[in-house]
Amino acid sequence: MRLRYSVLGTGALGGFYGGLIARQGLDIHFLLHSDYEHVIEHGLRVDSKLGDFHLPTVNAHARSQDMPKCDVAIIGLKSTQNHLLEELLQPILHQESIVLVLQNGLNVEQTARGIVGPERVAGGCCFLCSNKVGPGHIRHLDYGRIVFGAYRGIDGKDPGPSKEILQQILDDMVASGIEAYLTDDLPTTKWKKLMWNIPFNGLSVLLNASTDAIMGDADSRLLARRISEEVRQIAQAAGSPIEPSYVDWVIDHTDDMVPYDSSMRLDFLGGRPIEVEAIYGNALQEAKRCGFSAPIVMTMYQQLKFMAGHRVASKQ
Amino acid sequence: MRLRYSVLGTGALGGFYGGLIARQGLDIHFLLHSDYEHVIEHGLRVDSKLGDFHLPTVNAHARSQDMPKCDVAIIGLKSTQNHLLEELLQPILHQESIVLVLQNGLNVEQTARGIVGPERVAGGCCFLCSNKVGPGHIRHLDYGRIVFGAYRGIDGKDPGPSKEILQQILDDMVASGIEAYLTDDLPTTKWKKLMWNIPFNGLSVLLNASTDAIMGDADSRLLARRISEEVRQIAQAAGSPIEPSYVDWVIDHTDDMVPYDSSMRLDFLGGRPIEVEAIYGNALQEAKRCGFSAPIVMTMYQQLKFMAGHRVASKQ
Numbered sequence: 001m002r003l004r005y006s007v008l009g010t011g012a013l014g015g016f017y018g019g020l021i022a023r024q025g026l027d028i029h030f031l032l033h034s035d036y037e038h039v040i041e042h043g044l045r046v047d048s049k050l051g052d053f054h055l056p057t058v059n060a061h062a063r064s065q066d067m068p069k070c071d072v073a074i075i076g077l078k079s080t081q082n083h084l085l086e087e088l089l090q091p092i093l094h095q096e097s098i099v100l101v102l103q104n105g106l107n108v109e110q111t112a113r114g115i116v117g118p119e120r121v122a123g124g125c126c127f128l129c130s131n132k133v134g135p136g137h138i139r140h141l142d143y144g145r146i147v148f149g150a151y152r153g154i155d156g157k158d159p160g161p162s163k164e165i166l167q168q169i170l171d172d173m174v175a176s177g178i179e180a181y182l183t184d185d186l187p188t189t190k191w192k193k194l195m196w197n198i199p200f201n202g203l204s205v206l207l208n209a210s211t212d213a214i215m216g217d218a219d220s221r222l223l224a225r226r227i228s229e230e231v232r233q234i235a236q237a238a239g240s241p242i243e244p245s246y247v248d249w250v251i252d253h254t255d256d257m258v259p260y261d262s263s264m265r266l267d268f269l270g271g272r273p274i275e276v277e278a279i280y281g282n283a284l285q286e287a288k289r290c291g292f293s294a295p296i297v298m299t300m301y302q303q304l305k306f307m308a309g310h311r312v313a314s315k316q
Numbered sequence: 317m318r319l320r321y322s323v324l325g326t327g328a329l330g331g332f333y334g335g336l337i338a339r340q341g342l343d344i345h346f347l348l349h350s351d352y353e354h355v356i357e358h359g360l361r362v363d364s365k366l367g368d369f370h371l372p373t374v375n376a377h378a379r380s381q382d383m384p385k386c387d388v389a390i391i392g393l394k395s396t397q398n399h400l401l402e403e404l405l406q407p408i409l410h411q412e413s414i415v416l417v418l419q420n421g422l423n424v425e426q427t428a429r430g431i432v433g434p435e436r437v438a439g440g441c442c443f444l445c446s447n448k449v450g451p452g453h454i455r456h457l458d459y460g461r462i463v464f465g466a467y468r469g470i471d472g473k474d475p476g477p478s479k480e481i482l483q484q485i486l487d488d489m490v491a492s493g494i495e496a497y498l499t500d501d502l503p504t505t506k507w508k509k510l511m512w513n514i515p516f517n518g519l520s521v522l523l524n525a526s527t528d529a530i531m532g533d534a535d536s537r538l539l540a541r542r543i544s545e546e547v548r549q550i551a552q553a554a555g556s557p558i559e560p561s562y563v564d565w566v567i568d569h570t571d572d573m574v575p576y577d578s579s580m581r582l583d584f585l586g587g588r589p590i591e592v593e594a595i596y597g598n599a600l601q602e603a604k605r606c607g608f609s610a611p612i613v614m615t616m617y618q619q620l621k622f623m624a625g626h627r628v629a630s631k632q
Contacts, residue, residue, distance in 0.1 A: 302535040
């Protein structure tokens with residue numbers, strides 16, 4: 001069986017991965033909002049370190065009601081838009097459609113789970129430096145790895161999708177040139193990603209700095225390390241033990257990154273909502289559930305909540 | 317014996333207290349820098365909720381070499397200028413001159429102690445909302461209490477100045493209309509002040525917000541409380557027990573303050589150095605000395621160090 005894909009949220013992430021899948025000739029449909037007219041006329045353009053490409057014609061749609069039912073709905077929207085998911089998903093789901101949530105943060109799959117139930121949600125982490133630089137125009141800067149797997153719920157007891165369907169999605173991704181991997185332990189994958197996101201997304205907004213500025217300053221560099229270590233400790237308390245040396249890996253790896261603005265900073269500077277709850281709030285919920293105190297992450301959460309609520313009055 | 321005073325640093329603080337002492341007709345000399353010409357010509361102006369006053373003639377000096385020896389040198393400079401103290405103090409000190417350091421932060425008296433020794437330094441906390449609004453022109457907004465006492469060194473074993481001289485200074489202050497008190501326990505007085513300074517100075521810079529904005533937001537308000545409580549715990553570990561309810565007092569008291577920009581925020585926005593080491597670094601030194609972990613204060617310290625070092629690239 002050939003799978004039909006749809007991408008909800010054709011931005012830096014959905015446009016990049018979806019574009020690769022479309023280039024491979026697989027059956028994929030894109031939901032677009034402000035870029036719809038442009039993409040209908042000019043197609044989708046991806047500038048990538050893997051090789052630039054341009055797809056003159058893609059299956060573009062302005063409303064999910066006009067899209068065909070799909071087997072796999074890839075969620076490329078930010079978690080701050082999850083209140084839209086039910087309305088967007090309902091028209092394109094059949095009885096066995098899988099929802100693959102590619103969003104930062106912990107338990108962001110809960111919204112999809114509420115819509116399709118405990119057997120049909122997968123989650124994934126994307127290690128991707130990519131920006132949307134114009135209508136239907138994605139610039140892929142670095143990395144691109146996806147690690148995804150069954151979402152098993154907050155208590156870890158959901159069955160999740162079958163191995164077969166996950167394998168089939170993986171095969172399609174790999175065939176499309178995506179560096180994709182399956183994981184049986186999505187929470188640990190998420191926590192490892194959070195060991196980067198929690199220090200660097202938040203500091204980039206709070207210090208109004210790119211990652212290389214944060215890494216280039218002795219104090220903020222040490223702070224990033226302390227934050228990453230605190231996240232590791234929450235993960236450990238939550239049942240996802242990660243070796244202490246992974247903190248070193250996170251820091252070293254960031255040294256090697258091209259100068260990069262975190263997605264949270266770009267959202268903040270662009271006046272868009274920032275994913276404070278998905279990345280910080282949900283991690284703190286897990287810490288609380290395990291009786292673990294996370295003073296630094298809590299401090300960042302409260303600072304970021306203030307910043308998000310006082311955008312105009314604050315840095316301009 | 318009538319005491320002769322001098323004020324080093326005739327700004328929001330030195331100009332206000334020194335102005336009151338001069339108005340009382342006591343013997344006081346002012347060291348001025350950029351405002352010297354203006355004050356020679358127009359005198360010193362203080363707009364105060366205690367009553368506005370104007371002193372057409374004060375003993376103003378542009379260089380401390382031109383000042384007479386004094387019995388009490390009041391340090392109104394910021395601690396970030398303490399590297400200038402030795403040069404400024406030497407010409408005006410006699411064998412028994414007392415140095416009264418009115419600076420935010422812990423152990424900021426160490427510089428003066430290095431100059432005059434362990435028997436001649438006093439320190440104090442000012443609870444003062446005051447700004448310099450123009451050359452030789454101070455605007456006193458609220459409060460004004462000084463609590464001061466012998467500085468006994470980092471280990472608490474210095475003898476400090478005699479009770480008699482401290483009492484005489486107190487009497488002069490009170491006669492001048494200053495709400496002044498003596499303390500036998502300067503460290504606890506300092507820690508109590510730090511329970512305000514550490515949350516509100518730092519957050520006002522990091523969140524680019526006035527104190528009423530910080531108090532008016534649920535998250536930053538809770539954060540301020542958590543920070544103040546952590547400072548209380550450092551103080552306790554350092555031998556200055558303060559009752560937990562003092563945190564409530566700090567928060568309630570800040571609710572009652574007129575909308576006020578912290579001195580650190582004004583310094584930051586004005587492009588002047590900020591007192592990160594005196595307020596945060598020295599408190600963390602004490603925490604370290606006592607083996608106490610202070611994760612939130614350390615986080616703020618590292619964030620502020622970054623901000624201080626990246627002023628231009630950051631918020632404008």
